Each structure stands twice: as C-alpha cells, then as structure tokens.
Amino acid sequence: MLNVVITQSNYIPWKGYFDAIAIADYFVIFDEMQYTRRDWRNRNKIKTAQGLQWLTVPVEVKGKFFQKISDTCIAEKDWAEKHFRSxxxxYAKSPCFQEMKPMVHEWYNEAAKKTTITEVNMVFLKGIAxxxxxxxxxLQSKDFDLMEDKTERLVHICKELKATDYYTGGAAKAYMNEEAFADENISVHYFDYSGYPEYPQLHGAFEHGVTILDMLFNLGSNVGEYMKFKLEK
Structure with a gap:
C-alpha cells in the first residue's frame, strides 16, 4: 500500500489536518489553486480568556483576484512577532507552555523570513510533523505536470507517485469522480473527523476546531494520545 493525500496548505491547522498527514506516505501541497479570502490558508484560531481569537497572517490581495495560493505574498514584516505575543x-498558564515555547518560537522566527503564505505554512507543517x-x-504540486481537469490532476499525481490509495476530506464526495481513480487501480477513501476525545484545555468550554498549537501547549508529548493516528492503531 502507498497512501497519498493532496490538499491546500493551511496556517498551523487543527489536529485533523495532521491526522491526514499521518496517514499519508506522500502529502502533496496543492497550492497552484486560486487564493480565497477568509479561508484557512492564512489564519487559524486560538483559545483565549476572552474567547476564540483569529490569528491572521496579512497577505497582499488588493487587485490580485486570481492569484494562486503559492503566489500570495506576505504583506507585513512584524506579523510573526505579533502572533507569538498573542x-x-x-497560553502562558498552560501546563506545557514552557516546554513547547522555544520550539514554537523557533518556527515563528523561521516563518518570519518567508515571503509567501505557502512558504510560511510549510515551516509549521513540516516542523510539527x-x-x-x-x-x-x-511534496508540492508545482513539482508535477498538471492537467486542466481537476480530477485528472489528482489522478495524475497519484499515478506519478505509484499510489494505491488516495485520501481526501468528506466534502469531496459531492464532486469526486471515483471511476477515474478506479480505472488506475487507486482506491478512494474519505476522512472521518468525528469522535475525537476531549483533552484538558484552558479558557472555558471545549473547542475542537482550533490550531494544533492548543494541543501542544496543553498536552506536550502526550498529544498523540488524543489523535486518531495513535488512537486507531
């Protein structure tokens, strides 16, 4: 078996994204897609004493309606410092903050040097993985010869990587042409993001849909015990 996941990069995404990374032999960042505003590409949520707060990486969008995610540039130089302060x-009072702080700070220092949102996201995705x-x-989609048709693109990448299994989100069921994959002897699977256990979390009622940093600061080395790639082994 050889598992492939193909998706867009997100900014320090939630635990489910990293479970998708965990199941993949090859995780292909497909950022040769049109950038969409108010999406997960350049922002995510943290929990605070005042409630959920967005951390948004400022990007250049004015007059760039059809730019690719991979071409979307960072708009301000001090964004990383502001995010780390937030x-x-x-999380200063979280159980594992002091343990995790140096590593997270190092990621932010590295991300601050990058010029595009894809490059920023890759720092955190690779670092946390x-x-x-x-x-x-x-891998990145720019490394492949891309077809015009959306499904053909995915199938072509899977073929290039000699995939036996392709994993994608449940929302893809609405448009996925599974026959195109079956013709190449590739099985299609859909992620099930239900059933995550709750873990000790600061600031009121439990929230699943926050950045994985929330788990790092609250759980430290025990993060895996609350993720599916460990729970379902």
Whole structure:
C-alpha cells in the first residue's frame, strides 16, 4: 500500500489536518489553486480568556483576484512577532507552555523570513510533523505536470507517485469522480473527523476546531494520545 493525500496548505491547522498527514506516505501541497479570502490558508484560531481569537497572517490581495495560493505574498514584516505575543498571552498558564515555547518560537522566527503564505505554512507543517515523528514525505504540486481537469490532476499525481490509495476530506464526495481513480487501480477513501476525545484545555468550554498549537501547549508529548493516528492503531 502507498497512501497519498493532496490538499491546500493551511496556517498551523487543527489536529485533523495532521491526522491526514499521518496517514499519508506522500502529502502533496496543492497550492497552484486560486487564493480565497477568509479561508484557512492564512489564519487559524486560538483559545483565549476572552474567547476564540483569529490569528491572521496579512497577505497582499488588493487587485490580485486570481492569484494562486503559492503566489500570495506576505504583506507585513512584524506579523510573526505579533502572533507569538498573542500566543504567549493566551497560553502562558498552560501546563506545557514552557516546554513547547522555544520550539514554537523557533518556527515563528523561521516563518518570519518567508515571503509567501505557502512558504510560511510549510515551516509549521513540516516542523510539527517532525515533532510528531511522522515519516511522511512532503511534496508540492508545482513539482508535477498538471492537467486542466481537476480530477485528472489528482489522478495524475497519484499515478506519478505509484499510489494505491488516495485520501481526501468528506466534502469531496459531492464532486469526486471515483471511476477515474478506479480505472488506475487507486482506491478512494474519505476522512472521518468525528469522535475525537476531549483533552484538558484552558479558557472555558471545549473547542475542537482550533490550531494544533492548543494541543501542544496543553498536552506536550502526550498529544498523540488524543489523535486518531495513535488512537486507531
């Protein structure tokens, strides 16, 4: 078996995204797609004493209606410093903050040097995946010859990688042409993001849909015990 996941990059995404990385032998970042505003590409949520707060990476969008995600540039130089301050304020009292702080700060220092949102996202995706000890290989869609048809693009990438299984989100059922994959002997699977256990979390009622940093600061090395790639082994 050889599992492939193909999706857009997100900014320090939630735990479900990293479970998708965990199941993949090859995780292909498909950022040769049109950038969409108010999406997960450049923002995510943290929990604070005042409620959920968005951390948004400022990007250049004015007059660039059809730019690709991979071409979307960072608009301000001090965004990383601001985000890290917000994170410190929100999580300073969490059980594992002091343990995780140096590593997260290092990621932010590295991300601050990048010029596009894809590059920023890759810093955190690779950094967190490495910390979780995931052996997944990251690739980018720009490394492949891309077809015009959306499904053909996905099938072509899977064929190039000699995939036996393709994993995607449940929303893809509405448009997925499974026959195109079956013709190449590739099985299609849909992620089930239900059933995650709750973990000790600061600031009121439990929230699943926040950045995985919330787990890192509250659980430290025990993060895996609350994720499906460990729970379902």
């Amino acid at each position: 994170i410190q304020h929100a 490495h910390w979780l000890a995931l052996p997944t290989v990251f």
